[in-house]
Amino acid sequence: MENEAKDKADELFNDFYNCHHDMDTTNTRICVMLHINGVISELISQKAFERLEFWNEVKQEINKL
Numbered sequence: 001m002e003n004e005a006k007d008k009a010d011e012l013f014n015d016f017y018n019c020h021h022d023m024d025t026t027n028t029r030i031c032v033m034l035h036i037n038g039v040i041s042e043l044i045s046q047k048a049f050e051r052l053e054f055w056n057e058v059k060q061e062i063n064k065l
Contacts, residue, residue: 002057005054005061008054013062
């Protein structure tokens, strides 16, 4: 699952970075983290815990970029 999380982290980071050319990598990382936190909050509220671990791994991969 770690490779899947890294792939998703790269995908999200690149999507946000490519859409917002005026943002530097730090601000892009912050925006992606805010997005992921929203996804995690939604998963918690829907009690979909099986994907919670995945999104936490994606956050860890974003921090490594």
